[in-house]
Amino acid sequence: xxxxxxxxxxxKTRVFExxxxxxxxxxxxxxxxxxLAAATNAxxxxxGHAPLPKDTIRALVGKGIANLLQRALALARxxxxxxxxxxxxxxxxxRYQRHYAAVLGRETxxxxxxxxxLLRLRAMGFPLAIVTxxxxxxxxxxxxxxGIEEHFALVxxxxxxPTKKPDAGPLLHVAAAFGIPPARLLxxxxxxxxxxxxxxxxxxxxxxxxxxxxxxxxxxxxxxGIVPSxxxxxxxxxxxxxxx
Numbered sequence: 691x692x693x694x695x696x697x698x699x700x701x702k703t704r705v706f707e708x709x710x711x712x713x714x715x716x717x718x719x720x721x722x723x724x725x726l727a728a729a730t731n732a733x734x735x736x737x738g739h740a741p742l743p744k745d746t747i748r749a750l751v752g753k754g755i756a757n758l759l760q761r762a763l764a765l766a767r768x769x770x771x772x773x774x775x776x777x778x779x780x781x782x783x784x785r786y787q788r789h790y791a792a793v794l795g796r797e798t799x800x801x802x803x804x805x806x807x808l809l810r811l812r813a814m815g816f817p818l819a820i821v822t823x824x825x826x827x828x829x830x831x832x833x834x835x836x837g838i839e840e841h842f843a844l845v846x847x848x849x850x851x852p853t854k855k856p857d858a859g860p861l862l863h864v865a866a867a868f869g870i871p872p873a874r875l876l877x878x879x880x881x882x883x884x885x886x887x888x889x890x891x892x893x894x895x896x897x898x899x900x901x902x903x904x905x906x907x908x909x910x911x912x913x914x915g916i917v918p919s920x921x922x923x924x925x926x927x928x929x930x931x932x933x934x
Contacts, residue, residue: 714879717901724797729790739766749905795835807920856886
């Protein structure tokens with residue numbers, strides 16, 4: 691077998707010895723694109739623009755709301771993204787948040803295997819954290835709507851800390867809060883931001899294939915493996931105590 695084949699096999703079978711797990715939210719646990727698209731198009735309509743297709747908006751998700759709005763407004767106006775300035779975004783953001791609050795959870799669905807995966811990971815003794823770029827005020831309502839808030843010991847939103855993914859800061863914060871080295875914290879996500887954050891922090895990272903990776907295939911990411919569902923993550927981890 692070739693070296694490349696060995697590496698590919700290892701990526702599919704490696705079991706990670708970790709002490710805790712951090713999970714992304716949108717595109718990893720919950721399929722929130724329906725609500726995101728509804729709020730985005732409500733904003734565009736309020737500003738006198740035509741709606742964007744849901745698949746187009748899906749490809750804009752991943753780097754936080756400000757990035758989503760900047761790119762959506764640019765597409766709606768037919769201009770480059772950098773033509774949408776800070777004043778425009780400052781005006782659009784509270785409008786979007788009002789629309790999003792009105793539709794939050796209305797059409798959001800759990801991805802297959804999410805509930806089973808959380809239950810299995812909790813039964814294995816893993817402390818779990820949410821690390822998302824979603825504005826913090828919207829994270830807890832999503833967890834409550836989905837009935838999964840009890841699973842998480844720590845919830846980090848995109849504005850909880852001074853930095854957000856792809857910076858290392860959120861994962862380093864979680865590792866410190868759990869009292870473990872970053873190498874013992876597994877990141878599970880669906881996008882390049884999850885992978886870059888994990889690499890910067892020194893955490894192993896697994897990705898799911900069905901989320902919002904800005905229109906790019908997850909096979910292009912420098913992850914340690916791809917798993918078909920959150921339930922499958924439980925087959926790829928073994929809990930170990932953090933080194934003293």
